[in-house]
Amino acid sequence: MSAAVLEQRPQILARAAQGDLDSFSQLIDPLLDPAYRLAAVMLGDRSAAEDAVQEASIKAWRKLRQLRGDAQSLRAWFLSIVANECRMARRTRWFSVIRVADVPAQAPDDRESHSDLRRALMRLTPDERLPLVLHFYLDLPLDEVARTLRVSPSAAKSRIYRAAKRLRADLTIEEVF
Amino acid sequence: MSNDDFRRELNSTFDQVSGSPSPGLRDRVRSGIAQAPEARGPFWIATVAACVIAVLLVGVLFVANPLRRPSSSVGPGVPTASPSATPSPSPSTSPEPQLPAFVCASSVAGQHPSSEPVAFVSDLRSGTHAGYDRLTIDFSNGGPSGAVELKPQSGTTFTQSPSGMSVTTKGRSGILVVIHGADLHSAYNGSVDIVTGYATLVEVKRVEDFEGVVQLGLGINGTGCYRAFWLSNPDRLVIDVEAGNQ
Numbered sequence: 001m002s003a004a005v006l007e008q009r010p011q012i013l014a015r016a017a018q019g020d021l022d023s024f025s026q027l028i029d030p031l032l033d034p035a036y037r038l039a040a041v042m043l044g045d046r047s048a049a050e051d052a053v054q055e056a057s058i059k060a061w062r063k064l065r066q067l068r069g070d071a072q073s074l075r076a077w078f079l080s081i082v083a084n085e086c087r088m089a090r091r092t093r094w095f096s097v098i099r100v101a102d103v104p105a106q107a108p109d110d111r112e113s114h115s116d117l118r119r120a121l122m123r124l125t126p127d128e129r130l131p132l133v134l135h136f137y138l139d140l141p142l143d144e145v146a147r148t149l150r151v152s153p154s155a156a157k158s159r160i161y162r163a164a165k166r167l168r169a170d171l172t173i174e175e176v177f
Numbered sequence: 178m179s180n181d182d183f184r185r186e187l188n189s190t191f192d193q194v195s196g197s198p199s200p201g202l203r204d205r206v207r208s209g210i211a212q213a214p215e216a217r218g219p220f221w222i223a224t225v226a227a228c229v230i231a232v233l234l235v236g237v238l239f240v241a242n243p244l245r246r247p248s249s250s251v252g253p254g255v256p257t258a259s260p261s262a263t264p265s266p267s268p269s270t271s272p273e274p275q276l277p278a279f280v281c282a283s284s285v286a287g288q289h290p291s292s293e294p295v296a297f298v299s300d301l302r303s304g305t306h307a308g309y310d311r312l313t314i315d316f317s318n319g320g321p322s323g324a325v326e327l328k329p330q331s332g333t334t335f336t337q338s339p340s341g342m343s344v345t346t347k348g349r350s351g352i353l354v355v356i357h358g359a360d361l362h363s364a365y366n367g368s369v370d371i372v373t374g375y376a377t378l379v380e381v382k383r384v385e386d387f388e389g390v391v392q393l394g395l396g397i398n399g400t401g402c403y404r405a406f407w408l409s410n411p412d413r414l415v416i417d418v419e420a421g422n423q
Contacts, residue, residue, distance in 0.1 A: 025207055032202060040195030049195070050202055057206045058213045118190045136184055137191040168183060175183060 010070060017064045024061055031075055032057070034138045035082045041133045042086040042126040052089050056082040076140075076147035083130055083148065090126065120167045128166070131159040142177075279309075279419045281402040286325040286414070295389050296321040296412070297364035298356075301381060303373045309417040310378035312395065314356070316412045317364040323357025323389075325414060329401045335394035338385035346380040346396025347372065352403060353384065354393040354416065361386040377420040 009027070016024035032053060039049035039056075060078050067077050121129065134145045146156035157177065164176050299317035303310065333346045335353060361369065361383060369383035377399040385392035400421035408415055 021207075021210060024210065028206070029203060032206060033198060036198040036202060037191065037195045041191055044194060046196055050198060050205070053198075053202065054206050054209045058209050061210045061213055117186055118193060121187075121190055121194070132187070133191065136187050164183075167187070171183065 031078050038133050039086050041129050052085040056085040076144045079148045128163045132163050135160045277404045277406055279402040279404045283328045286405045293319040294322050296359045298361045299364040305375040309419050310375045312416045314414040320412045321356050321358035326355040328353040333396045335384045339387050346382050346394050348379040348396030348398050350401050352395040356391040359391045361391045378418045
C-alpha cells in the first residue's frame with residue numbers, strides 16, 4: 001500500500017463507508033492477495049478460495065459501517081470475514097472431500113520433507129491452520145492475529161504454538177515467536 | 178531444524194498449497210461489489226417489510242385472538258368457533274364486542290335453534306382467559322329441546338336430584354346450570370366432578386342427570402356474573418364466568 005494511501009486512509013475509509021466504491025477498492029485491493037492465500041490454505045482449494053474472497057469482499061462492502069476502530073483495523077477485520085466465509089463454504093458444500101491443490105514441480109532433494117510437512121499441514125483442521133497462516137505466512141503481528149481470530153493475544157499465541165507443535169513435535173516456543 | 182528453516186519450509190508449503198490468485202480476481206471482486214450496492218437498499222427494505230409484517234401479524238392475532246378458545250378438555254370432542262346465537266340480554270362490560278354482556282342475575286338461555294328431543298352432552302371443557310373462565314358444554318346430536326336456566330347463588334351447596342342430597346363445590350359462590358332436554362350419560366364418559374384449578378371457575382360438578390334434565394353446579398370465585406351463548410359446529414353451550422376481585 002502506497003504511503004499516500006496510508007496517509008489518506010481515514011478519509012478513504014469514511015468515503016467508502018458512505019458508499020464510494022472507488023474508495024473501497026483502494027482499501028481492499030491490497031488485501032485481496034493475503035485474503036486469497038488465507039482462504040486457499042484454509043480450504044485447500046484455489047477456486048473455492050477465490051469464491052470465498054469475492055463473497056467476503058461483498059460482505060465487507062455491505063458491512064463497512066460496522067467496522068469498529070480506525071482504518072488500521074481494516075486488515076484484521078477483513079481477514080476475519082474471509083475466515084468466516086471459508087468456514088461457511090466448508091459447511092455448505094454438499095461433499096466433505098477437500099480437493100488438494102495442484103502441486104507444482106519441485107526440486108527432487110527437498111520434495112520429500114516438504115511433502116511430509118504438507119501432509120502434516122493438511123491433517124490440521126482449517127481452524128488450526130488459520131493462526132499458522134496469519135502468523136507465519138502473512139507475517140501479521142501477534143495482536144493483529146488475535147484481532148483476526150477474535151481472541152486475546154495470549155490465546156492467539158497459544159493457538160499458534162499448539163498448531164505449530166502438531167507440525168513439528170520438537171518445536172520450542174522460542175522457535176515459534 | 179532452526180526457527181528460520183522451519184519458517185522457510187512452512188511458507189514454502191503454504192505457497193505450494195495456495196499458489197497465486199488468478200489475475201482476474203481483482204476484477205471479479207470489483208464487479209461483484211459493483212452489483213452489491215443495490216443490496217443495501219433491499220436489505221433495509223426487507224428488514225422494514227419483515228417488521229411491518231410481524232406487527233400486522235401480531236395485530237391480527239390480537240384482534241382475532243385464537244387462543245381465547247377453551248384450552249383444556251376433560252373428555253372427547255373437538256372445539257371450533259362460529260357464533261350462532263346470543264341469548265343473554267342484560268347489560269354489563271364485555272371483553273369481546275361480538276359476545277353478549279355479562280349478567281349477574283338468573284336468566285334463561287333460549288333454546289338451541291336445531292333442538293333435539295334429548296341432546297346428548299358429549300364433552301365438558303374448561304378454559305381460562307383474561308377476564309373470565311369458560312365452561313363449554315358440547316352436544317353430539319344438536320342442541321337441547323328445552324330451555325337452559327342459569328341461577329347464580331350465594332353459597333356453593335347444591336341439591337342433587339332426584340336423591341335430594343346436598344353436594345358442595347369449591348369456591349365462594351355458585352351458579353346452577355339447568356339444561357332441559359339433555360342427558361349426560363349417553364355420549365359423555367368424562368369426569369362429572371371437574372376441579373379446574375382456575376381462579377374464577379374452580380369446579381364443575383354434576384347435580385342431576387335424570388329424565389332429560391341435566392344440572393351442573395359451578396363453584397366460583399369472583400363476581401358471580403356470567404354470560405351464556407350458543408355456538409355451532411359442534412353444537413355447544415358456552416358459559417363465561419366473569420373474573421372479579423378475589
